Amino acid sequence: GGDREENFDVVVVGGGPSGSTTAALVARQGHRVLLLERDHHPRYQIGESLLPATVHGVCRILGVADELADAGFPRKRGGTFKWGASPEPWDFSFALSPRMAGPTSYAYQVERARFDEILLRNAAAEGAEVREGCAVRRVLTEGDRVVGVEYTDPGGADVVVRARHTIDASGNTSRLHREVGGPRQYSPHFRNIAVFGYFAGGRRLPSPNSGNIFSVAFDEGWIWYIPLRDDLTSVGVVLAADRAGDVQADPERGWLAAIDRCPIVAEMLAGTPRATEAPYDRIRVRKDYSYDKEAFWRPGMALVGDAACFIDPVFSSGVHLATYSGLLAARSLNSALAGDLPEDLAFGEFEARYRREFGLFHEFLVAFYDLHQERDSYFWNAKRITGAQASESEAFVELVGGIASGDSGVRVPAGGLAEAVAAAADGGEDANPLLRAKVVSASLQEGAQLQALAELGEDSGPQTPLFQGGLVPSADGLRWARPAG
Numbered sequence: 001g002g003d004r005e006e007n008f009d010v011v012v013v014g015g016g017p018s019g020s021t022t023a024a025l026v027a028r029q030g031h032r033v034l035l036l037e038r039d040h041h042p043r044y045q046i047g048e049s050l051l052p053a054t055v056h057g058v059c060r061i062l063g064v065a066d067e068l069a070d071a072g073f074p075r076k077r078g079g080t081f082k083w084g085a086s087p088e089p090w091d092f093s094f095a096l097s098p099r100m101a102g103p104t105s106y107a108y109q110v111e112r113a114r115f116d117e118i119l120l121r122n123a124a125a126e127g128a129e130v131r132e133g134c135a136v137r138r139v140l141t142e143g144d145r146v147v148g149v150e151y152t153d154p155g156g157a158d159v160v161v162r163a164r165h166t167i168d169a170s171g172n173t174s175r176l177h178r179e180v181g182g183p184r185q186y187s188p189h190f191r192n193i194a195v196f197g198y199f200a201g202g203r204r205l206p207s208p209n210s211g212n213i214f215s216v217a218f219d220e221g222w223i224w225y226i227p228l229r230d231d232l233t234s235v236g237v238v239l240a241a242d243r244a245g246d247v248q249a250d251p252e253r254g255w256l257a258a259i260d261r262c263p264i265v266a267e268m269l270a271g272t273p274r275a276t277e278a279p280y281d282r283i284r285v286r287k288d289y290s291y292d293k294e295a296f297w298r299p300g301m302a303l304v305g306d307a308a309c310f311i312d313p314v315f316s317s318g319v320h321l322a323t324y325s326g327l328l329a330a331r332s333l334n335s336a337l338a339g340d341l342p343e344d345l346a347f348g349e350f351e352a353r354y355r356r357e358f359g360l361f362h363e364f365l366v367a368f369y370d371l372h373q374e375r376d377s378y379f380w381n382a383k384r385i386t387g388a389q390a391s392e393s394e395a396f397v398e399l400v401g402g403i404a405s406g407d408s409g410v411r412v413p414a415g416g417l418a419e420a421v422a423a424a425a426d427g428g429e430d431a432n433p434l435l436r437a438k439v440v441s442a443s444l445q446e447g448a449q450l451q452a453l454a455e456l457g458e459d460s461g462p463q464t465p466l467f468q469g470g471l472v473p474s475a476d477g478l479r480w481a482r483p484a485g
């Protein structure tokens, strides 16, 4: 028993992108939502490079797209890679071709303290009760059902919150996730360690790619180089997990030494001082970040964002999976709370869609790592893949080859992304090699549907179920519905 007891429809633990997305979209439907955040925003987090589906899909549905546009974050048209066989850097553009740039073919590079605060304040503006400085200690159960949480308020009092549904959005440091689907299952493939920090400037890639993330493979791993402001660059080094010992003994030395051994990055930073402003004046280390769970929900409780799963920093999937899972969970919560659907059906759809998106990115990232082979390099040899995934990997090598060589066949028909994906699936002559790879086309298709829904709402037309017997988003995108017919 706590010092105080309260009642809500939904309690969300954690005010990162996944929690703020869930809370905002459930509060919008008039339900009573409590969001508990351990820290006080703005607070630091890593994960600064976004994808278009987050910016133009979920963030538009959330109603923060204009605020983000006004925030002055650098526009990211895509990625520039020194990765794979080519000795020259090559670009991946969200528009798939610079000539076809559309109004939604970009994302942002964000200072997460600012981005996350925008999403959190938006959840409060939608009607969620947001309390900061409140650390959740444990979940409460009755039989096999989770019925709420207990937290400690800033004054040190223990508060019991009873809720019809509990959402764990407390990120990679979550302890509550153990209540769902057992312990985390760590990926044997992505066993890496990241050490990262900031410079007060640095050279930019030539226009129009100056806002791109620059990812550079080198002998021992790879480096991300993310422009956050003219006077701020995020630089992270990813190494094999067995280097953890020396990196953790002296992270700063390990970080600087790795940059030194990567001439292309060292040159871009030549003469640039380290950042001295908080929170960018520290070097940070993260490891054991690639994991998955046996289940993402149980009666009364679901996991979203990093509490559920994360793959790897390469290709910026983290905030996408966090906000996308937040949207899926909100649909399930809204449907169950309204009595439209039984809980198991609503959350079955949540889990199936979330797992599918995670699986697509997982496959994609395995293939992406496999692109870069450095003989005599422990890091890259360990990434070599075998058997089951090989055909996808070949397809991906082929498609990146097409991009890297500046193949003029890489273009999107006038009908836009959705049509291009459909054409590629039919294997037409015109098919863009990028879209022919199954993993790419499937994830682009979901992203394109999400953006159409965000932009057009009810006019985006009937949605098709992803799974046989499955559900579709309702016209407003905030619930699940049974497919027409």
Ligand code: FAD
Residues within 6 Å of the ligand: 013, 014, 015, 016, 017, 018, 019, 036, 037, 038, 039, 043, 045, 046, 047, 048, 049, 050, 051, 134, 135, 136, 137, 169, 170, 171, 172, 173, 174, 194, 236, 286, 289, 304, 305, 306, 307, 310, 312, 313, 315, 316, 317, 318, 319, 320, 322
């Ligand atoms: P978080 O953003 O971690 O938010 C969780 C919140 O819960 C925090 O605010 C925390 O204070 C709060 N909390 C924790 N415990 C409690 C508690 N007990 N009670 C109350 N509140 C609590 N993603 C990208 O998209 N692009 C990238 O470039 C990228 N780079 C990355 C690089 C590295 C090295 C790593 C490890 C990850 C990277 N990611 C990237 C992933 C990204 O950081 C995460 O996927 C994303 O932050 C997940 O959002 P979230 O809302 O689930 O969790």
